[in-house]
Amino acid sequence: MSVYTEVGRDQLIAFLADYAVGELVHYQGISDGIENTNYFVTTDKGEFVLTLFEHHDFGELAYFLDVMTFFFEHGIPSAHPAADRQGRYLKKLCGRPAALVMRLDGRGVANVASLAQCEAIGDILGQMHIAGQQFQSRRHSQRGPEWRQETAQRLLPMMEADQAALLKNELAFQKGYADLDLPWGVTHSDLFRDNALFDGEELRGIIDFYYACDEYLLYDLAVAVNDWCVDESGTLALRHYQALMSGYLQHRQLTDAEQANWNLVLRAAALRFWLSRLQDKLFPREGEITQIKNPDAFLKILQQHRHQPFSVDELQ
Structure with a gap:
């Protein structure tokens, strides 16, 4: 969520005239995130988030809005x-x-999450994975193994030798990712701390479904664990992990295949965000307000999973 496309006040007033949302009072750009242009919009009837999509066409976006509505x-x-x-x-x-979306109460978690917040995220993710079994639309992941391979080849010539060697080794390790026999379905695939809104310890809402796709459910869980359950060094925080998993396992138990491939999927999730942040750093896009997140954070997480490959049972 950044601002790449500036929206003038008169343009926004004309846009809102097609909605029954009242008269524009105030709007401002949002600096969080990196993919789309976003504004907070306040009218005399409520508060909204306006998103202008920088990379998707109308056909693709119908899927994301269907996921949110579902x-x-x-x-x-x-x-x-x-x-x-x-x-x-x-x-x-x-x-x-x-698209104009209702603005939810609460705020994202800026720093280290509490144990109660981790449990709440595990709980809601488990609910989403059960409910999502009824969702009928399909969308292939745009940041899956093919994207990771292609992006790596683009970045390798610009990387230092030690990181390039690590990346090549990791791609070889993850070569069989697409052929794993794991439960799959609609996933959020980006459930970071800034995409969950809390009022204290109470979860008020999940936002930013614009990476939603068909993926392994375990991958969705790994994305959450890699953000909610690590400290600044990239080391897994055991109590936070246990809290998140406790919430999740109330709704869905992991299969034997998921448990056996947990380390691989954790590494795939870490690699995806290391590569995307590295790409944003090396090939930045222009915008009025933009935020480029530190790729080293996910490099540290990936290295931790490579050097200390915990199984699910060891962590519970």
């Missing part, structure tokens, strides 16, 4: 898109597909 309708506290007067969730603004 989870909202299945009791998951998640942002719900607002429909215009013709019942459409998507419109065009400043030459970009755009």
